[in-house]
Amino acid sequence: MKRGARAGLFALAWSFLLIGQAAAQPANANAGCTSSPSAAGTQTWRCDNGITIVAENGARFELKDANRDGHIDSVELSSKALLVEVPKKRGGNPFKVLTPQAIAAVRGTKWAVDAADGKTSVFVADGRVGVSRRARGRGVVLGPGEGVDVEAAGTLEVKRWGQPRIDALMARLGQ
Numbered sequence: 437m438k439r440g441a442r443a444g445l446f447a448l449a450w451s452f453l454l455i456g457q458a459a460a461q462p463a464n465a466n467a468g469c470t471s472s473p474s475a476a477g478t479q480t481w482r483c484d485n486g487i488t489i490v491a492e493n494g495a496r497f498e499l500k501d502a503n504r505d506g507h508i509d510s511v512e513l514s515s516k517a518l519l520v521e522v523p524k525k526r527g528g529n530p531f532k533v534l535t536p537q538a539i540a541a542v543r544g545t546k547w548a549v550d551a552a553d554g555k556t557s558v559f560v561a562d563g564r565v566g567v568s569r570r571a572r573g574r575g576v577v578l579g580p581g582e583g584v585d586v587e588a589a590g591t592l593e594v595k596r597w598g599q600p601r602i603d604a605l606m607a608r609l610g611q
Contacts, residue, residue: 467499467508475610483508486523487531492516492608503529510534517550519609530566538586540567547578548605559583559597559605567592 468484477493485507491497495516499508510532511518522531524544532541535551538558545563549556558567560578567584568575569592576584576592583597 467501468506469499469508478610488521490519490609513549513551515551517548517608519548521546538567539570540565556586
């Protein structure tokens, strides 16, 4: 096996080990978060910086501390759904949820992100969330009750979600 291919395989294996699941510990044990089981098989992460994350059963994600201050500042979500609540803060960098298709960023709100089948759906319960594609592009801002589906191509269209869609997503998150 060539050295480059071996390094790529090692990187892939290492990244697989770092990705969390709803029942696993965060990849960075010093991220200031603790987990506990909650309703409907979900897992709730409570972080010392006030952030709360509810992970759908089987969700694959990684808690990240990009600035290495001991507190998470983003989550990399690869499948299923998370419900995120971030306290309002002034200034600084916004908290982000990154998926294969999208980046959702806020300074204080409660929102859900669902990554599945080549699409990311973002719904805002409270506050405002900026959403854009990972591969640069014009973003949108969502308010309470609004959502957007982000796919590889096409326009980002903000829609008011119907109650059945909201209820179905929130039920998956034990809400």
